Amino acid sequence: MTEFHRIAILGPGLLGGSVGLAVRKRHPEFGVTLWGRSPERVAEIRSAGFEHVTHDLALAVKDAELIILAVPVGAMEELGARLLEVGVAPGTFVTDVGSVKVHPHQSLGQLMRERGIAFIGSHPMAGSERSGFDSAHADLFEGAPCILTNENELSDEDVNRLVGFWAGLGARAAIMSAEEHDRLVARISHLPHVLAVVCALVALEEEGAGNLAGRGLRDTSRVAAGDPLMWTEILLENRHEIIPPLRESASVLERLADLLEGGKSSALTTVLEEARERRQRLKTSG
Structure with a gap:
C-alpha cells in the first residue's frame, strides 16, 4: 500500500x-x-x-x-x-x-x-x-x-x-499544479454544487412541489443538501475560478430561454444533443 x-x-x-x-x-x-x-x-x-x-x-x-x-x-x-x-x-x-x-x-x-x-x-x-x-x-x-x-x-x-x-x-x-486543480475543480465540482442550489431554489419554490418530484429533481439537486457553512467557505475561497463558469452558465440559460421563446426547435435539439454527447463521455470515462 x-x-x-x-x-x-x-x-x-x-x-x-x-x-x-x-x-x-x-x-x-x-x-x-x-x-x-x-x-x-x-x-x-x-x-x-x-x-x-x-x-x-x-x-x-x-x-x-x-x-x-x-x-x-x-x-x-x-x-x-x-x-x-x-x-x-x-x-x-x-x-x-x-x-x-x-x-x-x-x-x-x-x-x-x-x-x-x-x-x-x-x-x-x-x-x-x-x-x-x-x-x-x-x-x-x-x-x-x-x-x-x-x-x-x-x-x-x-x-x-x-x-x-x-x-x-x-x-x-x-x-x-494547485492553479490547474482550482480551475478544473471549479468546473467539475464547485459549479455543479451551485447549479444544484439553483435547481433546489427554483424548482422547490412552491411549497409541497417536492412531494411530486421524481428521481430527476432528486438527482440534480442532491448535493445542495451539503453543509451550507462548509460550502460558503469553499465557494469564497475559490471564487475567482468559479465566477467565470458561473457566468457562462447564466449565458447558456439565457440562450436556452431565447431558443424556447423563439420556438427554435432545430437549434434547441442541437444544444440538447451536444449536452447528451458530453454526458455520455462522462459516463464512459470513469
Whole structure:
C-alpha cells in the first residue's frame, strides 16, 4: 500500500473518518490515530467503534509518518500553525484533503517547507452531501479520482509515496499544479454544487412541489443538501475560478430561454444533443 505505517488524521469527518476506516480495514497492522477538537467529539467517535482517537494534538501526531489535515478550508491554516507549534519531525509527510489548493500551498505549504516537512495537497473526489464521522465508510475511495498537487518542488519519489497511499485505499491518482486543480475543480465540482442550489431554489419554490418530484429533481439537486457553512467557505475561497463558469452558465440559460421563446426547435435539439454527447463521455470515462 504505502511506506506510511503510522498515520494521524486531523478532523474525523466524512473524508477523514473514511480514510481512517479504509486504512484500518485494508491494513489493520498500521497505526491510525484520529484527532477531534473536543472530548465530546472524541467520545462520540470512540463509541462508534474507533478506539484510537484523541483531542490532544501533540499525542495524535507523535511519531506519525503521515499527517492528514481533514478540516474545513477555513480552519486549515490555523490547524497547520498549531501543528508546527506542537512539533512535527523533519521528514514527516503532511497532506490535506481540502477542495481548494492554491491558498494552502501558499501559506501552509511554505511554512512546512521551511521546517523540512513535505507537504503535498490531496483532493479525493469522493465526497457527498453528507458529513460527519457517522457518514464515513471504508470503501468511500474505491475507484475515485484523487488529485495531488505538488507545489513545493518535492521529488517524484516523494510524490509517488503519496500516490501509493491513495492507491492503497482504492483511489486513482492524478497530479497537477494547485492553479490547474482550482480551475478544473471549479468546473467539475464547485459549479455543479451551485447549479444544484439553483435547481433546489427554483424548482422547490412552491411549497409541497417536492412531494411530486421524481428521481430527476432528486438527482440534480442532491448535493445542495451539503453543509451550507462548509460550502460558503469553499465557494469564497475559490471564487475567482468559479465566477467565470458561473457566468457562462447564466449565458447558456439565457440562450436556452431565447431558443424556447423563439420556438427554435432545430437549434434547441442541437444544444440538447451536444449536452447528451458530453454526458455520455462522462459516463464512459470513469
